[in-house]
Amino acid sequence: MEIHDVVIIGTGPAGLTAAIYAARASLNPVIYAGSMHGGQLTTTTEIENFPGFEHGIMGPKLMSDMTAQAERFGTKIIYETITKIDASKRPFKLWTHDTEFQAQTVIIATGATAKTLGLPDEAKLMGRGLSTCATCDGFFYKNKIVAVTGGGDSAMEEANYLSKLASKVYLIHRRPEFRASKIMVDRVKANPKIQMMIPYAVERALSDQSGVNGLMLKNLESNKVEELKVDGLFMAIGHKPNSDIFLPWVDVDSHGYIKTTNHTATKTPGLFAAGDIGDPNFKQAITAAGMGCQAAMQAQKYLEGHS
Template sequence: MTDIKNYDVVIIGAGPAGMTAATYASRADLSVVMIDQGVYGGQMNNTAEIENYPGFESVMGPDLSEKMYASSTRFGAEYAFGTVQKIEVLDNQEKLIKTDSGDYQAKAVIIATGSEHTHLGVPGEEDYQGKGVSYCAVCDGAFFKGENVVVVGGGDSAIEEGVYLSNVVDRVTVVHRRDTLNAQPILQERAKKAKNIDFIWNTEVHAIKGNGDEVQEVELYNRDTKESSSFKTAGVFIYIGLKPNTEAFLDLGITDDKGWIITNDKMATSLPGVYAVGDVRQKELRQITTAVGDGGLAGQEAYNYIASL
């Protein structure tokens, strides 16, 4: 039988919410491990400049990740690679966390798995991932210097990344299925001031085409005229929404019909000793600041829960 590693608290995910939870729980002298299938920092690593985090006029996403990680492990919290496959609640109310790299047992679990970008689901999207289709301008923008690219979407992420790309590529064309943007006014203003950002309204991307090695064009469909057309582009950056990373927890009965985890204002789910924080929660505002607040609360509540046992 595989050895089970025992901790007071297992935190699933090491983004800003998970790392803050680790800081608070470990400062309370609890044994803590963060399990993540990627690099600590989560989506912060894909963000060039963060301008709305208190204490910084501007900070690079990877730099903030490093600072948070240093804080989160300062009081003994550990970090482990792994993909969580399932959580089981045992008869003694302890939680068994099954991963692809071994099993863990803990008195409390904090789920901080975040969310990921929704895909368009059109022909060519999967074929050209890494060959012109991207969900991260900061990661891939430099590959398109001197080129024309398309950004799909009209929310904060789409416009923020479009502005970033406008400083890297030759021209950015934002394709949006509506006739107005839903991004924050300050972001809209920046995009509209940029001389190399264009907008195509009331239009959807219906296919992504290329020569097999790289993207060459997108097929556009105008929702008003019902006409299709081709638009030449070297890259397609897609920002049309988020979906929660909760596949491993759907059988626990703690999610809504879209998969977001439901908690109270203390980050507690309907299962005693199971908490959720950050972007994976059912909530309105998904920002680093709100993730950090969630993490602090959950770390303290995990301590209170364990102290009550």
């Protein structure tokens, strides 16, 4: 059975950056793409904060260029999903639905999927008024009216962040109680640009050719449905890190993010984690790429010491 030096799981910015570094270090990396080759950025339009692109770049184009760059140095891309890993001893064993293979080191770059509300036409309106990331998309709503839905710290953070750009922010939440810390809720309540809408649930987004132009909200006390004029809705209801299959071999925090020490090392020597999967805080393409670089260099160092 073939034993690879470096197997990378996930082809988002973290995985592909790890592949570029590992390939240029002659480690012949093999990278598994899973169900979303290119990762989360393939679901969005313009990326304006990835350095090097003065006028921005479309998410899918950035990811196809990263793929081509990784392939140019000899990365082998396999368009399959890893279903299981046994990291009890080296070489590690890995499985897809019909193949078993081995690896001396593994870089987990499986990302964290933003949870969404499952609204009608949601997929069609993502990037056209619906978003899951204020840092990424807030700039497009300068002086516009937006809504944020959620009741945790990240919803409060997104509302505050957006209030510096948008002309008005509605914070929509289903219950009078919040999961967010009191200090974050108090900050939102004190912000004159933010109006709380409680207890409301978003039923659907209204749109025209240019994207979202309103929301239908249900008042959960009266059951009445009301229209709210907004230019965008930010869904801040949490992320699901794709860490389930690694659980026996890594420590995770209470949300499932992989805990690392010394940059990208997990509790299992030779098993590294990079990108959103190990980052509950920043979740940006540039930070994911940076962690991918670190993981590849740490895998290389590990292999040198354990040949």
